[in-house]
Amino acid sequence: MAADRWGDMRLFAETASTGSLSAAGRKLGLSPAAASARLKKLETALRAKLLDRTTRHLRLTEEGRLYLAHCEVALQSIHEVEALLREGQGMVQGKVRISASTDFGRQVLDRWLDMFASLHPGVRVALTLTDSVSNLHQDNVDLAIRFGQPESSALVARRLAPNCRVLCASPDYLERHGTPRTPEALAGHRFIVLVTAAGPLNEFHFARDGETWQHTVPMADAWETNDGGLVRAWTLAGRGIARKTIWDAAEDVRCGRLRILLPDYVAKEPGVYAIRHATQYMVPRVRALLDFLAEQFAQEAERMRDIWPGER
Structure with a gap:
């Protein structure tokens, strides 16, 4: 890599952020002509056009968006390493950015993050909650908590705990509509379905003694939402x-607010994973949070034996 490539990357990232090449150049001490020349040199070296430019507008090309995502990761890594060297190795401080599903984030992770912040007062949290599978190659997060392992080799996944998905209903619903004892008995019941950007999660899989079943919820008859918290409320x-x-579901089941249905038919699933970018340097605050979450998941999995004697 050319010695000044980092400077070119900073210029490009600043230009994309401000929407102005001249403003980005001024911030980095470059004249408009020098900034334009450096950006052109970068595009020539990459053999790709990064920006569509007119006298009034500036727009990222598809290649520009891809390059920007990787530039931000690389520049953030350099920034964090430099900060680490300045501030002293091992300091657990600064902002940690996390992504998780909405219901888990509100019901469990928020409490754990509060505990972590009490142990490390110098840490600040940025928590993004979403029930759609986001593009972790582009998202500005240090850790993403996901129920399933990613396939991309550009991501590093650490398994935190086992997991299963269960059907749940309130005692009131079961009193009015009856309790299904087999997958076939689900026909005719009412369902609440979480809808993600990839579509509705309305296909349920079951397994028992080597046999498998599938139940597809007709969406015309379902209550549906893209918010996991609203699924819980409904x-x-x-x-x-x-x-x-x-x-x-664990706390609601433990308190009797919900009941698990068909517990003998739960299909095996991948576990819970903490996912991060493979190329991103793991600063002390991220490493400390990852170890802390692994400990919390282990403790909670042990407590969960009373409602789920599953894999450990």
């Missing part, structure tokens, strides 16, 4: 049966 209100991870 389920507690008795509007229907919902499929949730055991981690989302």
Whole structure:
């Protein structure tokens, strides 16, 4: 890599952020002519056009968006390493950025992050909650908590705990509509379905003694939402049966607000993973949080034996 490539990357990232090449150049001490020349040199070296420019507008090309995502990761890594060297090795401080699903984030992770912040007062948290599978190659997060292992080799996944998805309903719903004892008995029941950007999660899989079953919920008859927290609220209100991870449902089940249905038919699933960029340097605050979350998951999995004697 050319010696000044980092400077070119900074110029490009600043230009994309400000929407102005001249403003980015001024911030980095470059004249408009020098900034334009450096950007052109970068595009020539990459053999790709990064920006569409007119006298009034500036727009990232598809190649520009891809390059920007990797530039931001690289520049952030350099910034954090330099900060680490300045501030002293091993300091657990600064902002940690986390992504998680909405219901798990509100019901469990928020409490754990509060505990972590109490142990490390110098840490600040940025928590993004979403029930759609986001593009972790582009997202500005240090850790993403996901129920499933990523396939991309550009991401590093650490397994934190086992997981299963269970059907749940409120006692009130079951009193009014009956308790299904087999997958076939689900026909005719009411359901609440989480809808993501990839589509509705309305296909349920079951397994027992080598046999498998599948139940597809007709969306015309379902209550549906893209918010996992609302799925929980509707389920507690008795509007229907919902499929949730055991981690989302555990406290409601333990307190009697929800009941697990068909516990003998739960299909095996991948575990809970903490995912991060493979190329990103793991600063002390991220490493400390990762170890802390692994400990919390282990403790909670042990507590969960009373409602789920599953894999350990």
